[in-house]
Amino acid sequence: MKHGEADVLIVGAGVAGLAAAHALMQHGKEVIVLEARERVGGRLLRHAIAPDCWIDLGGQWLGPTQERAYALAQRLQLTLFPTYTEGESLVYFGGQARRYAGTIPKLGILPLLDFGSAIAKLDKMAHQVPLDAPWKAPLAACWDSMTFASWIEQSLRTRVGRWGLKLFSEAVFAAEPFEFSLLHALFYIHSGGGVERLSNTRGGAQQDRFAEGAQSLALRLAEPLGARVQLNQPVRQIRQHRESVSATTQSGAIYTARAVIVAVPPTLAGRIEYDPPLPPARDQLTQRLPNGSVIKCFAVYDRPFWRDYGLNGFVTSDLEPLHLVFDNSPPDGSCGILLGFMEGASARRMSAAGFEARRAATLQCLTRYFGERAAQPELYIDHDWSAETWSRGCYGAHFPPGAWTQFGHALRQPIGRIFWAGTETATRWMGYINGAIESGERAAQEVIEIL
Numbered sequence: 001m002k003h004g005e006a007d008v009l010i011v012g013a014g015v016a017g018l019a020a021a022h023a024l025m026q027h028g029k030e031v032i033v034l035e036a037r038e039r040v041g042g043r044l045l046r047h048a049i050a051p052d053c054w055i056d057l058g059g060q061w062l063g064p065t066q067e068r069a070y071a072l073a074q075r076l077q078l079t080l081f082p083t084y085t086e087g088e089s090l091v092y093f094g095g096q097a098r099r100y101a102g103t104i105p106k107l108g109i110l111p112l113l114d115f116g117s118a119i120a121k122l123d124k125m126a127h128q129v130p131l132d133a134p135w136k137a138p139l140a141a142c143w144d145s146m147t148f149a150s151w152i153e154q155s156l157r158t159r160v161g162r163w164g165l166k167l168f169s170e171a172v173f174a175a176e177p178f179e180f181s182l183l184h185a186l187f188y189i190h191s192g193g194g195v196e197r198l199s200n201t202r203g204g205a206q207q208d209r210f211a212e213g214a215q216s217l218a219l220r221l222a223e224p225l226g227a228r229v230q231l232n233q234p235v236r237q238i239r240q241h242r243e244s245v246s247a248t249t250q251s252g253a254i255y256t257a258r259a260v261i262v263a264v265p266p267t268l269a270g271r272i273e274y275d276p277p278l279p280p281a282r283d284q285l286t287q288r289l290p291n292g293s294v295i296k297c298f299a300v301y302d303r304p305f306w307r308d309y310g311l312n313g314f315v316t317s318d319l320e321p322l323h324l325v326f327d328n329s330p331p332d333g334s335c336g337i338l339l340g341f342m343e344g345a346s347a348r349r350m351s352a353a354g355f356e357a358r359r360a361a362t363l364q365c366l367t368r369y370f371g372e373r374a375a376q377p378e379l380y381i382d383h384d385w386s387a388e389t390w391s392r393g394c395y396g397a398h399f400p401p402g403a404w405t406q407f408g409h410a411l412r413q414p415i416g417r418i419f420w421a422g423t424e425t426a427t428r429w430m431g432y433i434n435g436a437i438e439s440g441e442r443a444a445q446e447v448i449e450i451l
C-alpha cells in the first residue's frame with residue numbers, strides 16, 4: 001500500500017484539476033493529483049497521424065471571449081491557428097446539396113425568418129438566466145418543466161427551422177433536444193455568449209485550433225508538477241475525518257490531505273464512495289446529470305482536395321449519421337483532413353454498429369458531400385467517447401427537466417473538506433475548456449480560503 005500526503009488532493013488530471021493544482025502551488029500549497037487514466041488531459045486527447053501532425057480526438061477549438069483558455073495557451077507557449085473557412089460551405093438537406101457563402105444557408109426565406117426569430121428569442125430569454133444560479137431566473141420553474149424539444153415544437157413553424165435547432169442541440173450538447181430542459185438550453189446559451197457565438201466558426205467557439213493538439217494544454221500544465229501527478233490511480237473512496245480527508249484508489253493506496261478537489265464529470269463523481277455519505281441533494285444531483293454522446297470521425301487525404309472546388313469543408317446535413325463536417329487539415333494544408341461528428345441519437349446507433357459500419361457510413365456521407373474522391377481516404381480514425389470508462393460520454397453533462405431547479409444549488413457547494421471542480425461547475429463557457437479552467441481556479445481559491 002502506498003501512502004501520500006499533501007495539503008490538497010485533486011481527483012482528475014483534466015484541465016480543471018491541473019488548473020487547480022497550479023493555482024494552489026502558486027499559493028505555496030502542496031498537491032497530489034490522482035488520475036484514473038494512464039495519461040493526463042481527460043476529454044482532451046491528441047493523436048499523431050504523422051511526425052508533428054496532430055488531430056484532436058477530444059476537445060479542440062477555442063473562440064472569442066474564452067479569455068482564460070487563450071491566456072493559458074499563451075502562457076504555455078502553444079500555437080493557435082484559425083480553422084479553415086475560405087470559400088463556400090455546404091448544406092445538404094432533403095437529398096440536395098446547396099453551396100452558400102457566409103453563415104446563412106440558402107434554405108428559403110420562411111424557414112430563415114422562423115429560425116432567425118427563434119434564435120433571437122432564445123438569446124433574449126437566455127439573458128434572464130443568472131449564470132451562478134439558473135434556478136433563480138424569473139421563469140425558471142416554467143422553463144425547467146419542459147424540454148428544449150417541447151419549446152422548439154411550440155415556437156417554430158417550419159420543418160427546416162426545427163431541424164436547424166435540432167442540429168444546434170446535437171452540435172453544442174451532443175444530445176437530442178428532448179434530453180435536456182429549456183432552462184438548461186438557456187443557461188448554456190448565456191454561458192457561451194449566445195446561439196451564434198456557440199455555433200459559428202469565425203467569431204465563434206470553433207474559431208481557433210492548437211497546432212500541437214489541445215491536449216498539449218494539459219501535458220504542459222502537468223510537466224512542472226512531475227510526480228505530484230499520479231497516473232493509473234482511480235479514486236474509489238473519499239473519507240472525511242475530523243482534521244483531514246483521505247482518498248483510497250483502486251490499488252488500495254491511501255492519500256491524505258486537508259482538503260480534496262474532485263475535478264471529474266458529475267456522473268463519475270457520483271460513482272465515488274463517500275464516507276460519510278454526501279447529503280441527498282448532492283447525491284441526487286449526480287444521479288441526474290448524464291453526459292452527451294459523440295463520436296469524432298476523421299478521414300485523412302493526401303491533400304484538401306475540396307478546396308480546389310472553392311469549398312471550405314464545412315457541411316451541415318440531415319443525412320445520417322454525419323450531420324456536421326469541418327475541414328480539420330493541419331495549418332500548412334500538407335494533407336487534407338475532414339472531421340465529421342456523430343452526435344446524440346446517431347452516435348448511440350453508430351456506437352452499437354461498430355467501427356467498420358462507422359467507417360462505411362462516414363465515407364458514404366463524405367462522398368455525397370464532396371464527390372467520389374472522398375471515398376478513398378488514406379486513413380480513417382474515429383473515437384467514441386461514450387465507450388471511455390473515465391468519461392462516459394461527452395462533450396459534457398446536460399441537465400434534464402427539474403435538475404437545475406431542484407438540485408442545481410448542490411453543484412458547487414463544498415461539503416466539509418470536499419470541493420467541486422470540472423467544466424460542468426463553471427459559470428462561463430460551461431462544457432468547454434475555458435469553463436474547466438475557470439472551475440479549477442475557483443475551487444483552488446475556495447480551498448485557499450479555508451486553509
Ligand SMILES: Cc1cc2nc3c(=O)[nH]c(=O)nc-3n(C[C@H](O)[C@H](O)[C@H](O)COP(=O)(O)OP(=O)(O)OC[C@H]3O[C@@H](n4cnc5c(N)ncnc54)[C@H](O)[C@@H]3O)c2cc1C
Nearest residue numbers: 012014015016036042043059060061235394423431432433
Ligand atoms: C469530442 C469532444 C469535443 C470537444 N470539443 C471541444 C472544443 O472544441 N472546445 C472546447 O472548449 N471544449 C470541447 N470539448 C469539451 C472539453 O474537452 C471539456 O470541457 C474539458 O476538457 C473538460 O475538462 P475537465 O477537466 O473538466 O474534465 P475531464 O477532461 O473529463 O477531466 C477529468 C479527469 O478525471 C479523471 N477521472 C475521472 N474519474 C476519476 C476517478 N474516480 N479517479 C481519478 N481520476 C478520475 C478522468 O480520467 C479525467 O482525466 C470537447 C470534448 C469532447 C470529448
